[in-house]
Amino acid sequence: MSERVRVKVCGTTSVHDAVMSAEAGADAVGFIFAPVSRRLVSPQVAREAGLSVGVTVARVGVFLNQGLDEVLRTAEAARVSAVQLHGELSSLYVEQVAAYYPVLRVLSPAELAGADVWRAHPGVTLMLDAPQPGGGVPLDWDALRAVFPVGAWLAGGLGPQNVAAAITALRPAAVDGVSRLESSPGVKDAEAVREFVRQARAG
Template identity: 40%
Template sequence: MSESRAPFVKICGLKTARDVDTAVEAGADAVGFVFAPGSPRTVDAGAARELAARVPGGVLTVGVFRGQSVDEVRRLTEESGVRGVQLHGDEGPEYYDALRAEGRTLLRATALHVARCGEFGEDLLLIDAPDPGSGKPWNWASQEFTAPAGHWLLAGGLNPGNVREAVETTGAWGVDVSSGVESSRGVKSPDLIRAFVEAARG
């Protein structure tokens, strides 16, 4: 990664106006709203629309989906007004073809080894930890971790204390965090959000 470019930073799983305002003011490049069922961070389309309306145009708003139909993903995306769609399951290239739209950014999240961003038609690739949601990161310096080519975000087990090392070790184009900036499960900490962005930018 070029020393002159700060990494792209996405703060995910936001549920309150305070969370969103803090992330934006801290300098996040993207904020994520979880629509996948079963998470303590899940929001509905109406709540996400109100939160997304607080976000300036230069910050990407992203809806996060897992194992949902194309029709449901499209409906929630349109109802919430988010400008990005992150698919976090086993969705194939046909999903990306169906969801492509003018002005929409498509993100593919996976814990698999991927050679490069764009293989499924995604604009951004997110590499999650081997056990997504566990809070345990990859061993970034080991041979088991191979950085993909292109625009990719590192996720999984990141926090203000390790994100700088993660970026320097992997050369990640960007980083994504959710539980690593929480004071308790599903509850974001403004102080940790600010600390994470500052640490990521070094």
């Protein structure tokens, strides 16, 4: 493998789990601010957790169909270093967020036809995820081999058991794990996180 695949552990809800993920070697931790999520975290906890992992670990705020003012206000309060955007969003909206933060724009495979608008945008990186993020269901990697965007991140049902195979199939720039790294929603399983990072590095 020519380039090191980055690893993001998402759905972090505590300082303890953020520090544990950083110590396991994760390059980024994700904090979900979408009210519908079972892994919802407050900006205050996210800020404390982010401060605890140090500046070398990216701190990503995750949002779903939330207003621009809410996203920017929450991201600032939480002191995140990047913003991950899910949902039906206009290009203008994404560009407005990208004026303040690096953006991970999340698309499902069905939305890949519209991905060209972001491929060359300097502030936006694509992430491919399942239609129901956080549900633990992997994407069909074989079906995506010919269309997976170069430089994109991959999510969707990734865990210690399958992340190496996913990396071999699609060569993503980074992988993102959530549900398969937990003992319960929002509570990370330390051994699963460590093995996820190990397998991603070997993938």
